[in-house]
Amino acid sequence: xxxxxxxxxxxxxxxxxxxxxxxxxxxxxxxxxxxxxxxxxxxxxxxxxxxxxxxxxxxxxxxxxxxxxxxxxxxxxxxxxxxxxxxxxxxxxxxxxxxxxxxxxxxxxxxxxxxxxxxxxxxxxxxxxxxxxxxxxxxxxxxxxxxxxxxxxxxxxxxxxxxxxxxxxxxxxxxxxxxxxxxxxxxxxxxxxxxxxxxxxxxxxxxxxxxxxxxxxxxxxxxxxxxxxxxxxxxxxxxxxxxxxxxx
Numbered sequence: 001x002x003x004x005x006x007x008x009x010x011x012x013x014x015x016x017x018x019x020x021x022x023x024x025x026x027x028x029x030x031x032x033x034x035x036x037x038x039x040x041x042x043x044x045x046x047x048x049x050x051x052x053x054x055x056x057x058x059x060x061x062x063x064x065x066x067x068x069x070x071x072x073x074x075x076x077x078x079x080x081x082x083x084x085x086x087x088x089x090x091x092x093x094x095x096x097x098x099x100x101x102x103x104x105x106x107x108x109x110x111x112x113x114x115x116x117x118x119x120x121x122x123x124x125x126x127x128x129x130x131x132x133x134x135x136x137x138x139x140x141x142x143x144x145x146x147x148x149x150x151x152x153x154x155x156x157x158x159x160x161x162x163x164x165x166x167x168x169x170x171x172x173x174x175x176x177x178x179x180x181x182x183x184x185x186x187x188x189x190x191x192x193x194x195x196x197x198x199x200x201x202x203x204x205x206x207x208x209x210x211x212x213x214x215x216x217x218x219x220x221x222x223x224x225x226x227x228x229x230x231x232x233x234x235x236x237x238x239x240x241x242x243x244x245x246x247x248x
Contacts, residue, residue, distance in 0.1 A: 032044050032217040056222070060216075065236050067152055069102075070155060078133060079124075152236040159182070160181075164182070183200045
């Protein structure tokens with residue numbers, strides 16, 4: 001997704017021209033930016049969808065340290081594979097109802113009857129492989145919490161150093177960031193622990209969504225606010241190894 005893996009169906013130029021035409025003679029904006037009907041200049045990818053714009057403005061790129069929210073993001077990024085993020089976003093409340101608000105303890109206890117229930121739920125993506133993976137990943141999440149202390153602590157250890165980030169976060173740079181060494185390392189570590197639907201591209205989308213990186217394009221009205229949130233965010237620490245904890 002480089003600023004969501006599923007870009008808007010129309011080109012950036014088409015979206016900019018359409019919105020500027022609707023607003024009259026206001027100045028045009030740079031590539032990768034869109035002047036919206038509300039007057040805000042933002043990243044191009046939400047287009048003119050109000051729900052997508054709200055997600056962009058208030059959620060995407062804001063740092064997350066809550067395990068349940070992170071487990072939800074991990075699951076929904078997996079469900080997105082092969083689909084647009086907007087499709088998943090519009091179904092998110094249905095997913096929350098279907099998957100016990102993404103409480104990993106409850107999801108880990110799902111059985112065959114729950115799988116049948118989920119396969120019959122038209123409000124979610126009814127893909128058996130992804131449903132089975134979500135239940136399995138909940139069980140792996142509980143193991144991860146035992147290992148690392150929290151899901152958050154495990155994931156945030158893969159935050160890339162500034163030296164490994166683009167010098168400028170412009171449209172071309174963001175579009176090129178579909179997977180990185182950090183997202184590949186995260187993917188490899190999760191896969192080694194039995195997680196599914198956690199490939200490098202999916203994990204980079206997670207890194208963008210959870211605020212591990214700030215891929216709002218330079219010139220986007222919320223980029224600086226997101227960076228301030230990231231600066232204030234206290235990164236969670238990994239728990240000490242089990243043998244050290246037990247010796248205290």
